[in-house]
Amino acid sequence: MLPKEKIDRINFLSRKSKAEGLSVEEAKEQTALRKEYLDTFRNSMRDTIEHVRVFDPNGDEVTPDKVKEIQKRNNPLN
Known part of the structure; x- marks a missing residue:
């Protein structure tokens, strides 16, 4: 998870972009922050999916083979 300061900065730049536009430096910063956010989100989601076990209502494991x-x-070890 990204620190709150970075998320706040992403939100600030987004609001500013809609309201008045961004300078070249701010646009580059926004792009880098968005990339960092998406990379963090994807890694977190991948980690969650790779550690999940799925069970049907009968209690049988139906986790996909992949x-x-x-x-x-x-x-x-497992």
């Missing part, structure tokens, strides 16, 4: 293979590769 996810099981990734879990085995990342943690060979």
Whole structure:
């Protein structure tokens, strides 16, 4: 998760962009911050998906095979 200061800065630049426009430096900063935010989000989502186990209503594990293979590769002790 990004620090609150960076998220606040992303939001500030977004509001400023809509209201009055950004300077070249601010636009570059906004692009870099957005990229950092998306990279962090994607890594977090990937980590969540790779550690999830799915069960049906009967209690049988139905985790997709692709996810099981990734879990085995990342943690060979299991």
